[in-house]
Amino acid sequence: MTDTILEMRNITKTFPGVKALSNVNLKVRRGEIHALVGENGAGKSTLMKVLSGVYPSGTYEGDIVFDGDVRNFKVLKDSEEIGIVIIHQELALVPQLSIAENIFLGNEIASKGVISWEQTYKRTKELLAKVGLKESPSTLVTDIGVGKQQLTEIAKALSKSVKLLILDEPTASLNENDSDALLNLLIEFRNQGITSIIITHKLNEVRKVSDQITVLRDGQTVKTLNCHEEEVSEDVIIRNMVGRDLEDRYPPRSVPISDVVLEVKNWNAFHHQHRERQVLHDIGVTVRRGEVVGIAGLMGAGRTEFAMSVFGKSYGHKISGDVFIDGKKVDVSTVRKAIDAGLAYVTEDRKHLGLILGDNILHNTSLANLMGVSTGGVIDDIKEAKVATDYRSRLRIRSHGIYQEAVNLSGGNQQKVVLSKWLFSDPEVLILDEPTRGIDVGAKYEIYSIINQLAADGKGVLMISSEMPELLGTCDRIYVMNEGHIVAELSKEEASQESIMRAIMRSGEKK
Amino acid sequence: MNSVNHPTEEKHVVSIASYIRSNIREYGMLIALVAIMVFFQIYTGGILFKPVNITNLVLQNSFIVVMALGMLLVIVAGHIDLSVGSIVGFIGGVSAVLTVQLGMGFLPALIISLIVGGVIGAAQGYWIAYHRIPAFIVTLAGMLVFRGLTYIILGNKNIGPFPSDFQLISTGFIPDLFDMGGLHSTSIILTVIGAVTLFVLAWRRRQVNVAHGIDVEPFSFFLVQNLIVSGAILLLGYLLSTYRGMPNVLIVMLALIIFYSFVTRRTTVGRRIYAMGGNEKATKLSGINTERLTFLTFVNMGVLAGLAGMIVAARLNSATPKAGVGFELDVIAACFIGGASASGGVGKITGAVIGAFIMGVMNNGMSIIGLGIDYQQMVKGLVLLAAVFFDVYNKNKAA
Numbered sequence: 001m002t003d004t005i006l007e008m009r010n011i012t013k014t015f016p017g018v019k020a021l022s023n024v025n026l027k028v029r030r031g032e033i034h035a036l037v038g039e040n041g042a043g044k045s046t047l048m049k050v051l052s053g054v055y056p057s058g059t060y061e062g063d064i065v066f067d068g069d070v071r072n073f074k075v076l077k078d079s080e081e082i083g084i085v086i087i088h089q090e091l092a093l094v095p096q097l098s099i100a101e102n103i104f105l106g107n108e109i110a111s112k113g114v115i116s117w118e119q120t121y122k123r124t125k126e127l128l129a130k131v132g133l134k135e136s137p138s139t140l141v142t143d144i145g146v147g148k149q150q151l152t153e154i155a156k157a158l159s160k161s162v163k164l165l166i167l168d169e170p171t172a173s174l175n176e177n178d179s180d181a182l183l184n185l186l187i188e189f190r191n192q193g194i195t196s197i198i199i200t201h202k203l204n205e206v207r208k209v210s211d212q213i214t215v216l217r218d219g220q221t222v223k224t225l226n227c228h229e230e231e232v233s234e235d236v237i238i239r240n241m242v243g244r245d246l247e248d249r250y251p252p253r254s255v256p257i258s259d260v261v262l263e264v265k266n267w268n269a270f271h272h273q274h275r276e277r278q279v280l281h282d283i284g285v286t287v288r289r290g291e292v293v294g295i296a297g298l299m300g301a302g303r304t305e306f307a308m309s310v311f312g313k314s315y316g317h318k319i320s321g322d323v324f325i326d327g328k329k330v331d332v333s334t335v336r337k338a339i340d341a342g343l344a345y346v347t348e349d350r351k352h353l354g355l356i357l358g359d360n361i362l363h364n365t366s367l368a369n370l371m372g373v374s375t376g377g378v379i380d381d382i383k384e385a386k387v388a389t390d391y392r393s394r395l396r397i398r399s400h401g402i403y404q405e406a407v408n409l410s411g412g413n414q415q416k417v418v419l420s421k422w423l424f425s426d427p428e429v430l431i432l433d434e435p436t437r438g439i440d441v442g443a444k445y446e447i448y449s450i451i452n453q454l455a456a457d458g459k460g461v462l463m464i465s466s467e468m469p470e471l472l473g474t475c476d477r478i479y480v481m482n483e484g485h486i487v488a489e490l491s492k493e494e495a496s497q498e499s500i501m502r503a504i505m506r507s508g509e510k511k
Numbered sequence: 512m513n514s515v516n517h518p519t520e521e522k523h524v525v526s527i528a529s530y531i532r533s534n535i536r537e538y539g540m541l542i543a544l545v546a547i548m549v550f551f552q553i554y555t556g557g558i559l560f561k562p563v564n565i566t567n568l569v570l571q572n573s574f575i576v577v578m579a580l581g582m583l584l585v586i587v588a589g590h591i592d593l594s595v596g597s598i599v600g601f602i603g604g605v606s607a608v609l610t611v612q613l614g615m616g617f618l619p620a621l622i623i624s625l626i627v628g629g630v631i632g633a634a635q636g637y638w639i640a641y642h643r644i645p646a647f648i649v650t651l652a653g654m655l656v657f658r659g660l661t662y663i664i665l666g667n668k669n670i671g672p673f674p675s676d677f678q679l680i681s682t683g684f685i686p687d688l689f690d691m692g693g694l695h696s697t698s699i700i701l702t703v704i705g706a707v708t709l710f711v712l713a714w715r716r717r718q719v720n721v722a723h724g725i726d727v728e729p730f731s732f733f734l735v736q737n738l739i740v741s742g743a744i745l746l747l748g749y750l751l752s753t754y755r756g757m758p759n760v761l762i763v764m765l766a767l768i769i770f771y772s773f774v775t776r777r778t779t780v781g782r783r784i785y786a787m788g789g790n791e792k793a794t795k796l797s798g799i800n801t802e803r804l805t806f807l808t809f810v811n812m813g814v815l816a817g818l819a820g821m822i823v824a825a826r827l828n829s830a831t832p833k834a835g836v837g838f839e840l841d842v843i844a845a846c847f848i849g850g851a852s853a854s855g856g857v858g859k860i861t862g863a864v865i866g867a868f869i870m871g872v873m874n875n876g877m878s879i880i881g882l883g884i885d886y887q888q889m890v891k892g893l894v895l896l897a898a899v900f901f902d903v904y905n906k907n908k909a910a
Contacts, residue, residue, distance in 0.1 A: 356789035
């Protein structure tokens with residue numbers, strides 16, 4: 001029996017200035033495992049948010065047909081009620097509650113508000129048996145590992161008589177054994193008639209369990225591959241994922257590349273919470289003056305962790321390794337020292353880590369270099385205003401002047417304010433982490449132009465980006481990172497989306 | 512002004528409406544203060560503005576204002592300090608032991624008291640800054656600990672009276688240098704100098720801003736506003752001069768207000784505290800040592816609470832175990848009424864001072880009327896709620 005359980009027809013979703021999804025079609029058959037693949041930002045998560053009602057009906061175009069009826073979900077609860085359950089990458093469990101309490105949170109077995117613990121524990125035991133989790137229902141979630149937490153989430157989904165289970169990167173934080181167990185569980189569910197959609201970057205897993213694979217790219221459905229009708233190799237999937245042409249979206253740059261300005265050697269670091277987990281292994285990178293160097297990788301590859309640990313040990317612990325600027329070993333143990341050594345780090349999370357949102361452009365611009373506008377601890381506010389005005393016009397920040405609060409600026413202009421701050425600190429090397437995330441195309445071009453100008457001024461630029469075309473379009477050299485290792489270093493000539501993806505996939509399989 | 516400069520000025524003059532809108536909090540509170548004063552002036556049959564009562568107002572509120580200056584920085588940094596009332600009691604006790612029991616002079620006692628206040632602030636700031644224990648908890652603990660210590664060092668009884676030079680910080684008046692009939696000469700001269708200086712400084716500031724293309728308010732508005740402020744200063748100064756002149760503690764208070772206004776507006780330390788309260792992580796990633804900054808904010812609060820403790824003790828002319836009970840609430844309320852945000856990053860020294868005086872005038876006015884302490888508490892609570900609602904309402908409307 002191969003009838004269709006879910007059909008999403010011509011889904012189009014626009015955010016201010018960005019078309020996130022355009023005429024996406026997804027057809028999932030009852031009782032299959034359907035994989036949804038695509039690069040970061042291809043629209044997978046957005047599509048699932050449309051499906052689950054996070055983006056309520058009316059905010060997108062197109063139809064969702066589930067079990068034969070067109071559905072209009074207004075809130076998440078609507079989709080859950082008819083059996084669609086999403087398990088997100090960041091688990092939605094309350095750590096200080098028990099497994100049983102978590103499973104029935106918001107859905108307690110109770111009469112007149114009084115919980116029946118007997119029933120709760122009984123049902124929990126049944127559910128845990130189904131997902132193969134050998135833990136007591138009263139164990140606190142905080143005391144079990146990530147793999148078991150994932151199973152708890154699935155048990156929670158089963159408690160709601162799920163028909164369609166959606167897993168967003170379920171194995172991203174699992175080790176190999178736990179991953180295998182989870183995938184086998186999905187296969188078992190399939191035998192019981194539960195349909196699953198699995199979103200993942202791990203193509204070997206996709207091939208192992210999927211019946212069909214839908215590839216998304218740039219918010220559009222590229223292709224749906226049927227694994228039973230044709231031989232689907234990873235190469236085929238990759239080609240479909242990345243197969244787009246580089247358009248003329250990147251300003252050209254011809255800058256002489258000279259001496260090495262930044263060198264990081266043998267850089268190791270451990271996770272800031274799971275203190276036994278090493279997140280960076282012997283990373284080594286060099287950046288020359290006038291050069292733009294990229295770091296490619298999937299989410300969770302350790303790129304941001306690397307940048308932040310170098311920038312004043314802002315991430316991780318037990319950090320070891322050496323940093324050299326212009327061949328001289330420098331101390332980067334605090335952010336202040338890293339700045340003084342000539343580093344600047346433009347964060348990927350400008351709202352939480354980059355800007356004082358409630359404060360104005362003026363104060364945000366001078367924050368990292370207050371010394372530059374003050375004498376003896378007293379701020380020369382005329383000088384400060386001049387600096388801010390100067391950067392505002394140089395970076396073409398569109399605002400009502402330098403007194404506008406950062407919170408009221410568009411994403412692109414906010415990013416330019418962050419850039420102003422770091423340019424004013426006059427670094428030798430700028431580390432840019434996802435510098436164009438959530439920014440419209442026009443502003444992207446301007447950011448690339450600023451990067452080119454920096455290279456022309458003889459600075460070194462290290463750029464982390466999840467958008468491969470962006471790296472290919474702007475970088476002279478690209479490091480590929482995966483699971484805390486540098487797994488490849490590609491020259492401009494060698495680098496292509498295929499070669500980067502291949503380097504990531506191969507390194508993942510070697511283990 | 513020549514014709515070349517003229518257009519530049521035009522461009523950077525914002526309209527009166529938008530200027531008021533962007534400063535609505537301050538004007539709103541200032542207008543509320545004036546309205547409350549006028550209300551009680553009428554309702555008390557003219558007692559409120561009697562020179563002796565104005566003097567009393569200053570004496571009664573000085574220590575609240577002094578502590579509000581430190582508390583504002585603490586709140587802007589994103590924290591709170593519940594222990595200041597107990598520190599007031601404790602430092603009062605320390606200074607009584609030093610001067611009354613050990614016979615120490617005023618100056619060494621003052622210095623030791625301020626240092627002890629700073630050490631108390633440091634002890635609390637250490638846990639808050641370097642161990643990330645919420646300030647609410649640390650200072651709640653401090654509130655209990657230092658209240659207990661106050662009882663211990665005072666042996667559960669009052670110690671007093673203080674030597675006369677000690678009393679002067681709270682009850683003394685600045686000397687009258689010339690004979691000006693019924694008027695206190697030094698006070699009236701200082702008032703005039705102060706009003707003129709303030710006006711000239713504001714004028715020059717505006718000129719500089721205009722020259723550098725920085726937004727300024729329209730000239731007519733500037734003039735009216737500053738003339739009103741100068742007028743108010745002259746009026747209050749005149750009233751004080753017809754009685755015994757300016758109290759010593761007023762000079763201390765004004766000096767501190769000027770100092771902390773400067774710190775918050777113009778210094779790197781001040782800027783960093785605001786940035787930290789606005790977004791601690793971003794501030795840390797901008798190379799600022801946020802732990803040390805938090806620590807210093809609490810040290811500063813301790814020193815100011817110590818100073819307030821001495822003022823209170825001198826005013827009562829005796830150190831009592833119950834001195835300062837509940838002061839932390841008035842001080843915190845003053846900051847919030849004055850527009851500080853409980854989530855940090857927002858608040859002005861002038862706002863906190865205005866907030867302190869709103870509380871002070873209400874206390875004073877309601878006492879004159881003879882309203883019971885029960886009703887006074889209720890009214891103050893409702894005013895606090897109303898002021899913060901006004902904030903939230905304006906913020907939502909703007910967004």
